[in-house]
Amino acid sequence: xxxxxxxxxxxxxxxxxxxxxxxxxxxxxxxxxxxxxxxxxxxxxxxxxxxxxxxxxxxxxxxxxxxxxxxxxxxxxxxxxxxxxxxxxxxxxxxxxxxxxxxxxxxxxxxxxxxxxxxxxxxxxxxxxxxxxxxxxxxxxxxxxxxxxxxxxxxxxxxxxxxxxxxxxxxxxxxxxxxxxxxxxxxxxxxxxxxxxxxxxxxxxxxxxxxxxxxxxxxxxxxxxxxxxxxxxxxxxxxxxxxxxxxxxxxxxxxxxxxxxxxxxxxxxxxxxxxxxxxxxxxxxxxxxxxxxxxxxxxxxxxxxxxxxxxxxxxxxxxxxxxxxxxxxxxxxxxxxxxxxxxxxxxxxxxxxxxxxxxxxxxxxxxxxxxxxxxxxxx
Numbered sequence: 001x002x003x004x005x006x007x008x009x010x011x012x013x014x015x016x017x018x019x020x021x022x023x024x025x026x027x028x029x030x031x032x033x034x035x036x037x038x039x040x041x042x043x044x045x046x047x048x049x050x051x052x053x054x055x056x057x058x059x060x061x062x063x064x065x066x067x068x069x070x071x072x073x074x075x076x077x078x079x080x081x082x083x084x085x086x087x088x089x090x091x092x093x094x095x096x097x098x099x100x101x102x103x104x105x106x107x108x109x110x111x112x113x114x115x116x117x118x119x120x121x122x123x124x125x126x127x128x129x130x131x132x133x134x135x136x137x138x139x140x141x142x143x144x145x146x147x148x149x150x151x152x153x154x155x156x157x158x159x160x161x162x163x164x165x166x167x168x169x170x171x172x173x174x175x176x177x178x179x180x181x182x183x184x185x186x187x188x189x190x191x192x193x194x195x196x197x198x199x200x201x202x203x204x205x206x207x208x209x210x211x212x213x214x215x216x217x218x219x220x221x222x223x224x225x226x227x228x229x230x231x232x233x234x235x236x237x238x239x240x241x242x243x244x245x246x247x248x249x250x251x252x253x254x255x256x257x258x259x260x261x262x263x264x265x266x267x268x269x270x271x272x273x274x275x276x277x278x279x280x281x282x283x284x285x286x287x288x289x290x291x292x293x294x295x296x297x298x299x300x301x302x303x304x305x306x307x308x309x310x311x312x313x314x315x316x317x318x319x320x321x322x323x324x325x326x327x328x329x330x331x332x333x334x335x336x337x338x339x340x341x342x343x344x345x346x347x348x349x350x351x352x353x354x355x356x357x358x359x360x361x362x363x364x365x366x367x368x369x370x371x372x373x374x375x376x377x378x379x
Contacts, residue, residue: 003071005113007046008217009039009209009240014046017204018058021050027202028177031154033190034206036298037241040186041082041152043206045070047184048078052144066144073106076142079149080106081133083123083156095128102129114222116245118292125157130169137173137181147181154185155192155353167194174200189353208238218243235320237302245295262299265365269344269372270334293361297352304348307331308341336376343375 007014020026026047032040050056052066052075060067069075082105087097108115133149141147157167174197177183186206190198209217215233217240218224224232232243268279299320306318307327318324351368355361 029183029201031201031203032186032206036188037239040206044150044184048148051146077144077147079136082152085121085123098129125166127165130166134173149183151185154187155189214240262296269369301348304345311338340376347371
């Protein structure tokens with residue numbers, strides 16, 4: 001395959017966006033926000049295809065030159081940027097190395113259906129990349145009606161509060177966008193963007209998928225056997241990208257190891273003693289990088305959400321039904337109120353967001369487990 005797989009899901013949102021294209025009402029700067037893994041960047045590229053299509057309807061025609069080139073990531077007027085690890089370079093060479101790294105990732109997206117990037121070092125949008133983005137955004141379109149820039153995971157513009165150069169470079173473009181340019185940003189956590197950037201974007205929420213739709217996608221599009229697709233959908237939280245990430249063959253740590261790590265964290269958080277919490281944080285497998293840690297946090301959040309649901313209704317359906325008996329047993333031993341588990345979910349979600357910053361993972365886990373313990377104990 002030398003192009004992205006067809007877009008799936010979000011039919012109603014696609015209908016609304018197609019209607020905006022038809023009426024000429026697509027804003028100069030759009031923010032697609034929602035949970036990780038629901039397809040925000042793929043939807044942004046679909047919108048680029050719709051904007052450039054010769055005969056757009058509710059879907060791009062799929063036959064014109066633009067409709068063939070956008071999914072191949074080769075249209076000269078569509079520029080897709082995403083966070084990258086910093087190359088070993090400085091000055092002018094940094095921009096060249098970032099462009100090289102971006103080109104390599106684009107090739108992987110072209111060649112590998114449902115490619116899941118894995119990073120073993122912190123990622124960000126760097127000033128050099130944003131300067132290149134601004135130059136491309138201000139150039140007149142080469143073939144189509146628009147120059148379109150897609151900026152994925154825009155919260156990585158400022159991975160540390162004190163480092164806002166890249167975000168400020170983008171802000172200059174947002175303050176006076178060229179008439180021929182359309183910018184589409186995506187974010188999991190729009191509140192992590194600078195307020196001055198947020199205020200210049202029209203925000204559109206991209207919701208999770210229904211579980212049955214995730215299961216059908218994993219079965220029919222990805223080719224998973226029915227049992228695997230059913231289990232993957234149940235654990236995805238409505239995000240097919242999470243299901244794919246959990247099952248990625250090139251994940252440095254197995255899915256089972258990550259789930260075991262998250263289960264150890266949960267067990268340590270409910271104990272009275274502090275030593276097990278620090279031990280659980282320091283015992284992370286050596287291959288656990290930030291992407292692996294994010295997957296473990298996602299599993300942790302699924303389980304805390306299930307504990308909250310069970311506390312409200314012991315018969316309710318769960319995101320991870322295989323863990324039902326274990327969680328019922330935990331709730332019998334620790335009958336904490338629902339508010340405690342709701343607070344725990346907030347703490348884990350915040351820890352998950354902190355992974356976008358330059359944090360030391362074992363310390364983040366230790367601090368998170370300590371905050372969880374205090375929240376659960378206070379209840």
